[in-house]
Amino acid sequence: MTSIVLKKASAGDLETLQQIGKETFYETFAKYNSEDEIQKYLTESFSSEKLLKExxxxxxxxxxxxxxxxxxxxxxxxxxxxxxxxxxETALEIERIYVKSSHYGKKVGQLLYDKALEIALRQQKKYIWLGVWEENKRAVSFYSKNGFTEFDQHIFRLGSDEQTDLMMKKVLE
Structure with a gap:
């Protein structure tokens, strides 16, 4: 396997982030949602204005x-x-770990997670937390394997559809 390199992104990487974000979100969630709702979400969530602000x-x-x-x-x-x-202030949130489906099982998600853990430890955070859709069994399993446990739930709205996200966290020592 070719080596994978992680690079910190900047505003100059806007189009790359849009492309990866749209592609991976679509690959993961399109089969569970209407095409109209997915397209609307992709347009809004990965707009240049929104991503530049982030x-x-x-x-x-x-x-x-x-x-x-x-x-x-x-x-x-x-x-x-x-x-x-x-x-x-004592926590770090993982808001997104997005990996192209062509690279599932190739440890890309683990590399990205390890980077988040490195940041949390360097910043002396007490825990890492995230929200993950309850039906995304691959992701729930990945986080559980990495020591995360469910502590709450919240509603994620995709168009008119309300979906349940599991809130998970990992306490750091």
């Missing part, structure tokens, strides 16, 4: 996984007030 948020960081010149996934982590819900 990229310029001081307490958010993006890392792109590259295989040669090909972007194959990315990580987004948040701390402080950039966190989507808890906003606990």
């Amino acid at each position: 990229l310029n948020t001081p307490d958010s960081q993006f890392f792109i996984a590259w295989e040669k010149e090909n972007p194959i996934g990315y990580l987004k982590v948040n701390s402080g007030k950039a966190q989507t819900e808890l906003q606990d």
Whole structure:
């Protein structure tokens, strides 16, 4: 296997993040949702304006996984007030680990998760948390294998559809 390199993303990587985000979200969730709802979500969630705002948020960081010149996934982590819900100064949120389906089983998700763990430890966080759709069994299994446990649930709205996300966390020692 070709080596995979993680690089911190900046505003110059906007189009790459949009492409990976749209492709991976579609691959993972399109079969469970209407095409109209998915397209609307992709347009809104990965708009240039929204992603640039996220990229310029001081307490958010993006890392792109590259295989040669090909972007194959990315990580987004948040701390402080950039966190989507808890906003606990002692925590780091993994908001997104997106990996192209062509690279499932190739440890790309693990590399991205390991980067999030490295950041949390360097920032001396007490725990890492995230939300993951309860029906995304691959992701739930991945996080459980990495020591995360469910502590709550919240509703994720995709168009008019309400979906349940499991809130999971891993306490750091």
